[in-house]
Amino acid sequence: MAPSSTPRGSRLLPSERRDQILAVARQTLEKQTIDDITVESVAGEAGVSPGLLFHYFGSQRKFRHAILQAASDELLTHLRPDPSLSPVEQLRTGIETFVAYVARHPAVYRAVTRLNTGGTVRTLHSSVRATLAGWITEAFVAADAPASPALGMSVAGWLAYMEEVVLAWLDKPDIEQDELIDLCERVFYQIVMVTLDDTEQYEQLLSRMQERA
Incomplete structure (x- = not known):
């Protein structure tokens, strides 16, 4: 389930939110090469801020590695x-x-x-x-x-x-x-x-x- 489908008012643990973001990114990998996937594009798909992805993954390079x-x-x-x-x-x-x-x-x-x-x-x-x-x-x-x-x-x-x-x-x-x-x-x-x-x-x-x- 993608982060954007989370019921309003519900709170996710950081590990759960991180997994949801990776799930969105993993689906994106079916359509784009890993070098085309950016923090900003996945953040938009997941309905979260790019800053949150940087908080969880540290950098775009580390984020791509986490996807792979x-x-x-x-x-x-x-x-x-x-x-x-x-x-x-x-x-x-x-x-x-x-x-x-x-x-x-x-x-x-x-x-x-x-x-x-x-x-x-x-x-x-x-x-x-x-x-x-x-x-x-x-x-x-x-x-x-x-x-x-x-x-x-x-x-x-x-x-x-x-x-x-x-x-x-x-x-x-x-x-x-x-x-x-x-x-x-x-x-x-x-x-x-x-x-x-x-x-x-x-x-x-x-x-x-x-x-x-």
């Missing part, structure tokens, strides 16, 4: 793995959810991954990738995979690959969404197989990853 942080948190919430599923099911579901989210919110995804708004945004982007890599690696370890540096680097490399493929698909959707999901999934297993460099170990790992906890 909210978008990143939203993405991670959607991608959080379901522990009741097997690692194989978690991966497939994660890819499907990721691609569907990006298809619905392309401007938001491009903002987090592509726009050059300073080192803090690059750090935020790296943090999102690191969280996703951690979830995948944990699933591997739970399936008794060797927690090697090579495996960790391969997972990170696959995430970068998937990101680039999905961005290319957004720019030129020459294949169906299901084909894109299948491609990302197949490449993941190929990378794991090459990293392990042991067909028997790979087959055993894949079998364990199909088991539910």
Whole structure:
């Protein structure tokens, strides 16, 4: 709910008002690039004074970072793995959810991954990738995979690959969404197989990853 829809006479806690302002800004990000969003424009949309935004966020740069942080948190919430599923099911579901989210919110995804708004945004982007890599690696370890540096680097490399493929698909959707999901999934297993460099170990790992906890 936007701040302007708050019933007359009601008082919000500072944290609630801040969240409402971010909600308005987050919707604005669907229509504008992060570099086009200003404190003044969001204040007008939210029905508050620009001074209030500066009070909550400190500067326009910090305000934009807070918007991207909210978008990143939203993405991670959607991608959080379901522990009741097997690692194989978690991966497939994660890819499907990721691609569907990006298809619905392309401007938001491009903002987090592509726009050059300073080192803090690059750090935020790296943090999102690191969280996703951690979830995948944990699933591997739970399936008794060797927690090697090579495996960790391969997972990170696959995430970068998937990101680039999905961005290319957004720019030129020459294949169906299901084909894109299948491609990302197949490449993941190929990378794991090459990293392990042991067909028997790979087959055993894949079998364990199909088991539910």
